[in-house]
Amino acid sequence: NLPFWVEVTTTPSKKVSLMGEWESKLRAITSEVKKEDVGSILGVPSWMMVLLQRVLKETDFKNISELWPNLEVFFHGGISFKPYREQYKQIIGKNINYYEIYNASEGFFGIQDRSNSDEMLLMLDYGIFYEFIPMDQFHFSNPKVVSLEDVEIGKNYAMVITTNGGLWRYLIGDTVVFTSTNPFRIKITGRTKHYINAFGEELMITNVESALTKACEETNASVSDFTGAPVFMKENEGGAHEWIFEFCEKPDNLERFIDVFDNHLKSINSDYEAKRYNNMTLKRPIVHIAKPNLFYGWLESKGKLGGQNKVPRLSNDREYIDPLLELNK
Template sequence: MGLKAALSKPFAAFVVKGINKWKKNAVAVQQDVLAGLVRDAQHTAFGRDHDFKSIRNYEDFKKRVPVRDYEDLKPYIDRVVAGEEDVMWKGKPLYFAKTSGTTSGVKYIPLSKESVPEHVKAARNALLTYIHETGNASFVNGKIIFLQGSPVLSKKNGINIGRLSGIVAHLVPAYLQKNRLPSYETNCIEDWEEKVDAIVSETIHQDMTLISGIPPWVQMYFDKLTEQSGGKKIKDIFKNFNLFVYGGVNYEPYRAKIESSIGRKVDAIETYPASEGFIAYQDSQQDKSLLLLVSAGMFYEFIPADEYYNDNPLRISLEEVELDKNYALILNTNAGLWAYSIGDTVKFVSKNPYKILVTGRIKHFISAFGEHVIGEEVEHAILSVANEEGVGITEFTVAPQVAPAAGELPYHEWFVEFSSPPLDMVDFTKKVDKALQEKNIYYFDLIEGKILQPLIVRSLQKDAFVNYMRGQGKLGGQNKVPRLSNDRKIADELRNFTI
């Protein structure tokens, strides 16, 4: 065992001891976090506008600070981007994480000197928690790769701007830098396919032990490694590869193909990092749910997903959440985001400690006929059948067809790229439809009432989603295809790739 691996175990034990303290007192910790955030921001423009000085508890906070999305907060954010100090948080941000908005164009998410260390600590603690549970620290002695966006940053009014993954590249602790690949020069390549080719060249003969990234782009990396090595499995290229760290999308649709590419099962850690904050990570190999980070400079609020678009939806703190109920996640952060609707939905599977599953996006749903089908439901429907029948799925998305051919009922149209297609597509489609009916009572009623016909699956060409993303200029990085949408923008493009 190398020195780093040996030292990491007692350090992991120390860190986990601290984590266990706040796990047991999550509600009280969250109350303290809110009080601290309000106190620290009371002299900002936002704090004055919302009378932070008079806030004594969460009920006061709700009365003074409405829930907003990026568009609603944009007047304040624009002032921060323009270089004004003390607008939403003390001073100026250290960075802006640049993301793509649907209506705003580019969005600028502030990262402060208080929030940046929380991103780093959470990523570190996810690994240390794993080491403490499993005793496996060998990966720290080998080479580690983070498949991420370019670390090249621009400046705007003295503030560094870049993609979150590119910013994070500058924050990797010194003790990991010597182990880390690819090189800075390769990481700076903007074209994703050119970049992956360069990463393959740099890593194919290295002792890679930990690989991290968004699953579809990791799969592209694996495919190119296999191609370059003459068909070898990843386990034969990287004999000591034993830990996969991922986030950004649900891993389950990709699990079978990635494990097939590797050639054996490896331990995996799911993380939930967002530009707005590092929210949760998987803290046990025995449990796929994610530990909510209640002591990370963020105060969480929750709105029941089925009430989100109501005029006066229920808005609650951690203390009031219920198990197995979908909530829209609302953040208040030590970078100055206040009652900010991040757009994700989560559900709690445990309250001791508080653990979540990410279930989708509040705006990613199909409700063209009142069914309100969500991402978790479509993923369950297709994966439960695919796993039972040994069908391999590379990627998929779903959209409503509200204007079918004359004489046909409307339907949900599924665009699926199979890595190993079903032997009987008609039977497979019927089973997926039945599984969705069982998961969503409104969809069941629409099928039974002959308002909708059963879903239709369109089989897509190999690399259809890669080619679609390339055409959109969104290949690689943090980009991903929505599982479902309430319009046909993606569907109409994907029709060009049907078999």
């Protein structure tokens, strides 16, 4: 239901955008967009990177800014942009603006309204009534639910929405933290189902992304995809976290990468630090390097290619990591 001028000024065409099969769609998108003078791009960071890499592969340009000299901004959402920031700097080849948006099939919830910020302004006038469940009560049978007037800055909440589209007290599956209440500003901290708390460590995606950024900075690495899960205790053996990282640029020293990653998690998550003390509950992280396109191949095998599908970053069981380890052999 967009105005006609949107289709005139947008690429790819509506016909291509509505294609179902991902590989055919990717080829068609590439064929169309490489002929255009693109000024802004919008999408999920992981899938947009796949598209931009394909575009460069089919042209003679060294970076995207040579192909699209008027590119000024990337509007992104769906997953955290933090692990991809350096990759985008390299592939685009110049400084552009990056703005996060928070939308889903259920509604449009937030926008980054300030440059160089990692917060989003909560949209209060888009036909959505918001409620929030504190994450420390999320698994209770009758958890406390608070409205906007009672939220606390810095506390992790599961977001509940009621909309004029017909949703009633619907859990969208995201967790957020408020950074301001005047106006209401939020950060997305993860998913209600995607965390690791097998040993009481309460590891959230924001912890992992912060540690991953630090480890990459200190070892000149770059990660395109990853997932983590617990290794459960056996008799006298402690547990651990097991990770698969797919690197665009491998670390100078993998052992150093693991140490920085582990130590930064300790520094920002006291529960994780307590469980890692003397390796009593949690041993040092187990890290595997993924072969190229491991996660892409895994999603393809499940028929889940495309922007609506994302790699689960964290899991409290081994539902995702075991099949990936098998594929990685």
